[in-house]
Amino acid sequence: MIELSVTAQSHTYPILIDAGLRHRIKELLDPSIEILVIVTDEHVKKYYLDDCLQELKSSFSVDVYVIPPGEQSKSMEQYKSLQQFLLNQRMTRKSAILALGGGVVGDLAGFAAATFARGIGFIQMPSTILAHDSSIGGKVAINLDGKKNIVGSFYPPHQVIFDLEMYQTLNEQEIRSGLAEMVKHGLIADQKLYDSLLSSIKVDFDLSSNDFKHLLVQSIQVKNKIVEKDEKETGIRKFLNFGHSFGHALEAAHMNSRTHGECVMLGMIFALWLSNEKFNHLKGFSFQRLMDWVKQMDYPLQLDDVTSAELLNNMKFDKKNTQDELQLVLLKQIGSPCLQNINVYTMESYLNEFITKWNQGEFNWLK
Ligand SMILES: NC(=O)c1ccc[n+]([C@@H]2O[C@H](COP(=O)([O-])OP(=O)(O)OC[C@H]3O[C@@H](n4cnc5c(N)ncnc54)[C@H](O)[C@@H]3O)[C@@H](O)[C@H]2O)c1
Ligand SMILES: O=C(O)C(=O)C[C@@H](O)[C@H](O)[C@H](O)COP(=O)(O)O
Numbered sequence: 001m002i003e004l005s006v007t008a009q010s011h012t013y014p015i016l017i018d019a020g021l022r023h024r025i026k027e028l029l030d031p032s033i034e035i036l037v038i039v040t041d042e043h044v045k046k047y048y049l050d051d052c053l054q055e056l057k058s059s060f061s062v063d064v065y066v067i068p069p070g071e072q073s074k075s076m077e078q079y080k081s082l083q084q085f086l087l088n089q090r091m092t093r094k095s096a097i098l099a100l101g102g103g104v105v106g107d108l109a110g111f112a113a114a115t116f117a118r119g120i121g122f123i124q125m126p127s128t129i130l131a132h133d134s135s136i137g138g139k140v141a142i143n144l145d146g147k148k149n150i151v152g153s154f155y156p157p158h159q160v161i162f163d164l165e166m167y168q169t170l171n172e173q174e175i176r177s178g179l180a181e182m183v184k185h186g187l188i189a190d191q192k193l194y195d196s197l198l199s200s201i202k203v204d205f206d207l208s209s210n211d212f213k214h215l216l217v218q219s220i221q222v223k224n225k226i227v228e229k230d231e232k233e234t235g236i237r238k239f240l241n242f243g244h245s246f247g248h249a250l251e252a253a254h255m256n257s258r259t260h261g262e263c264v265m266l267g268m269i270f271a272l273w274l275s276n277e278k279f280n281h282l283k284g285f286s287f288q289r290l291m292d293w294v295k296q297m298d299y300p301l302q303l304d305d306v307t308s309a310e311l312l313n314n315m316k317f318d319k320k321n322t323q324d325e326l327q328l329v330l331l332k333q334i335g336s337p338c339l340q341n342i343n344v345y346t347m348e349s350y351l352n353e354f355i356t357k358w359n360q361g362e363f364n365w366l367k
């Protein structure tokens, strides 16, 4: 088992990584937890809930709360009914939620844990590759009015338990989605990780291999280092938002058909284009190399079903913005991100130009 840790302002939490940890979950949890509520979604329930329950039932008082799968569950309605469930179970501050699932389960369950009784125990058991990002660092949130993560908090988990066997049941779209956040970690902080991802990951890559575990751990370490230095996103944590201003706006426009990571991939390409074309920042970067990999992995690349006005409208709700300006994360070179303020009118023209050129096939590297 690989053991890492993150030091948050309030506590240090362990990150445990191995194949099959769901079968050892009982010995990993704090035996003094009074009531444990497992929050999961219908897909994850089908594959992994019974294994966890079988382990836990003899030692803990366990209840289960199941949500419908997908982004729609990060809602006020779902948040309210989960809070009601916690109340009905008479959860105390010595009780805990175990979030068994991807980023949707983790974000919703974490926000419920942060706010019920002003904070109860919170354990993350991430089941998607993407959730290697979402389960660490304590950003927990739900959406409101189509605006991503607009109601939320910083609430670091008390434990993060990765069972790598759970990746075996992920479909291609979910694998692609998670890999995008790994590529993001490479681009903002780790050239070696970026190079390894692009040179070794193909569609049929073996997710149970040691090579993949090694890449995942490198990616987790990028996240750990940043959130340890800047838990509340006043400075360098903003770099973890690379690709997200545009990505979140696209995701909001396609809530049911495109995944978070797929949208972030397009958002990173937009940010790289801005860095290169508008701010002369980007040094030594090959668009062709990234695009060859992106196409090989079959990321959806259509931008003909969104308008710049629609994207801009969503980008206005990005949490990095001030009242007057949007703030984007750009790149100077791999491993050197920077922040750039851009006013709304300028951004609209950049979006227009990018989308028009993209749709008309004017970028050589897109052909
Ligand atoms: N808090 C953060 O720091 C942070 C970071 C990145 C993303 N996010 C959020 O995470 C969410 C996306 O997370 P996600 O991509 O994990 O989505 P998700 O939780 O919706 O999971 C994706 C799909 O995979 C299914 N699934 C999950 N685990 C599975 C498994 N092991 N086998 C088979 N199917 C499985 C789910 O049921 C769902 O249908 C977005 O809402 C995004 O905003 C948050
Ligand atoms: O941990 C962070 O900080 C991130 O920005 C990670 C992102 O991958 C993640 O999608 C996050 O939820 C975005 O945060 P938001 O503040 O833009 O909602």
Ligand SMILES: [Zn+2]
Pocket: 133, 181, 244, 260, 264
């Ligand atoms: Zn993200």
